Amino acid sequence: MSDTCLLVLDADPLPRLDRLAGRARVVHADADSLAEQLPAADVLLVWDFLSDAVKHAWPGRGPRPRWVHTPSAGVDRLLPELAASPETYLTNARGVFDQPIAEYVAGLVLAMAKDFRGSWELHRQRQWRHRETMRVGGTRAVVVGSGPIGRAIGRTLMALGVSVDLVGRTERSGDPEFGRVHGNVALGGLLGRADWVVCVAPLTEESRGLFDAAAFARMKPEARFINVGRGQHVIEKDLVDALNEHRIAGAALDVFAQEPLAAESELWEVPGLLISPHMSGDTIGWRDDLAEQFLDNFDRWEAGEPLLNVVDKGLGYVPST
């Protein structure tokens, strides 16, 4: 039996953990027991990555795990608390969600352009009503978030003939795929010429509430907004107003300030808004992929090799190399 104590914050069963048999002592925690169990853990796997339990238990008393892994792209449920422990590595699921979310966003763009929801409403009513729809090739998108998911979204939209402005924290030129990556400061000017505005930024103090009344006011009446980042990127009330007043043409939200979205929420009834339940990256087999990614990093940990996908806890994401 290895000396490594792996503490797992569980929600659902964790696939393939048997690969660690004889290599780690696996202990399970729930939100209530986490604080008590943390001091004995060498490694914490936040399998229930939608939980705020770690935030509440950290730093608490006693020694902390040397490594915390979250099988999510965003680490906003762990920060800034974990930043108080500079000796603790934080790693994330960078890479797993790139292509699935890119496909999801491309699907939303095409579905909104071709008015699939309108067709399916008419279908339910057994109505044959021809409409002219929008051509996607030749339109322009702003993708806010220049990490691997944002890049995959941009790449996929470009493959559909969309011109893409990628916006990251800092401006840089000479990007092999996008040419110039715009800095956040350029966002205001870019919003006014976009047909599609896609939010996939990490949630940081800088990006919280980024999409507010002022941002929606800058968009074209024909623009559509897609959020696959975090609900807190959007001032939901401002989006509701913009849609109700037809100041933008539509929106699709996969993430919300409060999840699950309450049945009583006014959002369900907003015209031109498509709601999905935080599933853009979750393709069949995703839990296996996430477990596999953690186990690969565990191999490195055990071998004393540098971990992959180490989050810069000051920035709030894994810096691009």
Add this chain to the structure above:
Amino acid sequence: MSDTCLLVLDADPLPRLDRLAGRARVVHADADSLAEQLPAADVLLVWDFLSDAVKHAWPGRGPRPRWVHTPSAGVDRLLPELAASPETYLTNARGVFDQPIAEYVAGLVLAMAKDFRGSWELHRQRQWRHRETMRVGGTRAVVVGSGPIGRAIGRTLMALGVSVDLVGRTERSGDPEFGRVHGNVALGGLLGRADWVVCVAPLTEESRGLFDAAAFARMKPEARFINVGRGQHVIEKDLVDALNEHRIAGAALDVFAQEPLAAESELWEVPGLLISPHMSGDTIGWRDDLAEQFLDNFDRWEAGEPLLNVVDKGLGYVPST
């Protein structure tokens, strides 16, 4: 005033015809008057390309127009009747619909993979229900129809990471984009390994009823079928049976044996079937594009230059060069 008599079979107003002022005498016909007006026409523009009036009026009595243009990709409403007049050129709207239909099909593939209709049904019911969805990258499509629309569909799906088998009338190798283009005879073998089966073939005696019980029986239970060709490519009853018995996973039909689809049709209630009203290629501005394409060819006609997009009336489509 020019001597050229341009007869227009009208449904809707034809945009931009004023460009012909002083160059042609433009005469309008409807289904009832067409037979009577045909002998005086030099050129017939079948602006109402959904009409069967030309078929019924042809060849009739007296001289026939030397050139017939249909602003549609398919020419099945004009053949085989026009083939009886070898001296009459038949041209079509080759090119205009390529990218719009490719976007539409890519949108359907993504929408089905990501279960957008399921999300919108849940949305209507104010229900938050997370599901795992399908990854499109790495799946396999068979596109039946190797003309410019089929090629655009194949190209767009490949850009999404889909492996594409393109099927045309005759096998050929060394295609710069697709490598091998399969012949019709290979279709049976290809259907069994496809996640997506897309029909965009020209409607000919060879392709009529191509998608019947035997074809659906060859498909995987996970396969989805998309028809943006002609309704007559499909034995609708056989598709209904395949869907009702879950022998395939879903289908999207944009075209039907009878259009518009009657409110009483059983198709509206078939599980897993998405219905849209023959609109896959009809993006905003399409009528302008179609008029422009005809007018460009009229310029060539007037100048004595060879027409573009001349249909081989034996084959039933414009042969690829």
